[in-house]
Amino acid sequence: MDLVFFAQDCINGVLMGLIYGLVALGLTLIFGVLKVINFAHGSFIMVGMYVSYWAVTLTGLHPYLALGIIVPAMFLFGYWIQNLLIRPIFIAERDVREPITVIVVTTGMWYVLDNLALLVFGPDYRALSPNPLKGQMLNFGEIFISVPKLYGAAAAVATAGLLFWFLQKTRMGRAIRATSLDRDAASLMGINQWKIFNIAMGIGTAVAGVAGAVLTPFYNVYPTVGIPFDVKSFVIVVLGGLGSIWGALVGGVIIGLVESIGPIFMTSTWTEAIVYGLFLLVLFVKPSGLFGQKHDW
Template identity: 60%
Template structure:
């Protein structure tokens, strides 16, 4: 039981990390990024190939994976999403962007299928994959490292948004697009950067997941829906919320399954999700009035 709780917390924080990018992008652009899972897949593949070619540690891959995913996100936003944004500026419920991100998701997934084939790939890092004992509870080192990376990345991001110049500009844009652009902030530049950061976090999540997970072209699909649930639980746009949402999901999955069949836990998650939406749609940490 103790191990189940520990696993729930560790997995939950990692789920939270996969959702941080999503919640950031929503907070600023007010767009649900359906390509989230595809970006995660890209991060996983980037890490995988880095480890395969250099033979080093997956955590070292961050040096390459983070810039790669950042620029991927940056330019996808610049060339594919921005045009739709501009044409939908006056539309009350912009859904064109959702469709575009879905199109990007299909393109990325199937590009990976054409390039790398359908087979499953893992990397073997014996030094971190073995479960170790902490006060009699068991968890693999890879997940413990993942936990600390998740907390650190979310903390850094939080700090960056709060204190850095760029971060302040991002927050200003997310609160009021028009006012921000009146103050000389280039709205679309901010969007590009935000999207880049969001996808870069997916890249980090990829490096964290790979040591105990696997990668194949449609791997993101499973995490996609999970991430939607997490961000709404925590409150769309809230970074601590994403982490807390992730923890809740991780705990339900891990601890709940000790009492009911594992295949039922997902149903419990959906029901809790719907209840939260109906009762408190702003989520646990969300800003009021956005839903």
């Protein structure tokens, strides 16, 4: 085995892993505040990819400039979904910390969104066009790096940093953190927890939109595109610790490395089984993940 190939696989794994981390970031943020797992997260990624596909196709903007359209649209989408569908459950099941009904409703959303996309856009695989990043490669000696993936990884780190800053330093971020620590105490301090929940869901969905925009330049868009990302996001957030921003990125990189280095030793389809095995192992051994807080589990 050639060392150059190995280095190439490692770089690819890290880049793709950071993008996976970005994909899972919205999920972990929503969990951190609402303490529920959004099973429709993959569908939110899918919606984000379609929004970015249409934003680029209709306006001809650069995919990264189109974020100016995608992020607000996705924020409103998440805010609206939370307000319409999930808030009533929280109100109805006030005393349950982690109502199972929310899992069910988000699973229902997953089905509705995926199949609505199938109904409206058809089963076609759509590639972004105009796509200024298409197939671009950076070349260092014998190592090739895909430009859209490099940008995507940079966007992942930037988004995570921005989110971290927002949660730590701004007034709204402090209110969100207070709500995630203790809803009732936060309410007593004059924080409107329903508004915080809506905003947290909106931000989580907007981050899913960023992930969608990052993915579309090198990944086809189709109605069920969310499913592989859905299950992968669950694996990543559990690995990194539910609710932890940096945990999501680290978890993503681990999965990315397994997927890119694994095929050297075995058939590439087997790596997927290894990812699930790893996931179950973490759940059995350390369910709070690498960076999760004990009481969240």
